[in-house]
Amino acid sequence: MRVTPMQPDEWDDDVVKALSVMVSPDRMERRDVGSALSTLVRHPKLTRAFLRFNGYLLFGSTLPERLRELAILRVAHRRNCAYEWQHHVEMGAEAGLAPDVIDGVTRGEASDPLDQVVLTAVDELEVDSNVSDATWAALSEHLDERQRMDLVFTIGSYGLLAMAFNTFGVVPEQEN
Structure with a gap:
């Protein structure tokens, strides 16, 4: 792995804000977001912007x-x-x-x-x-x-x- 998944104990408010765009409250509470989102969230601002767009493609297209x-x-x-x-x-x-x-x-x-x-x-x-x-x-x-x-x-x-x-x-x- 070139970019390692962020561990739940490393999450800060920026990470939570980025993930909240697509992740259900239940998964957020369990801090179970999978390896892809755990990796992407190493860059919270980029992740938040991308997940808004990706959320449209998955749920609003x-x-x-x-x-x-x-x-x-x-x-x-x-x-x-x-x-x-x-x-x-x-x-x-x-x-x-x-x-x-x-x-x-x-x-x-x-x-x-x-x-x-x-x-x-x-x-x-x-x-x-x-x-x-x-x-x-x-x-x-x-x-x-x-x-x-x-x-x-x-x-x-x-x-x-x-x-x-x-x-x-x-x-x-x-x-x-």
Whole structure:
């Protein structure tokens, strides 16, 4: 680990304030925030700002939850981010992604046309930092403008998180 998770006994008011943006009062009381947030909170001001944005993507976005998780899983796979992959496999299943759909994410393949175009959008953004006209048009058949915008920001945000987690050495909780 390049950036070690902050231990609960190290928390100060800035840490609590940063985490309160996304962490439930129950988890805050137990000081059980997981390895990712414990690591990010080494920089409380940055964490607070990022969690506000990430909270929107998770809880306020116009993008359907299932498609959000599909996109995040493709990003996690492409970026080889074990932490993101593990957490979003669980979240994806809760959002309705079947095991065969999650398996297809690793190959960039989906039987559903909308799922496929979401995976294609992730791949294009990862390679070119742009979605092709054909992919944008295909997304437009299913998603409104705000949903397409939320998709792009979701892919970008989780790409950023994967970079941070991989660089800082964040590992899934059971590997700590």
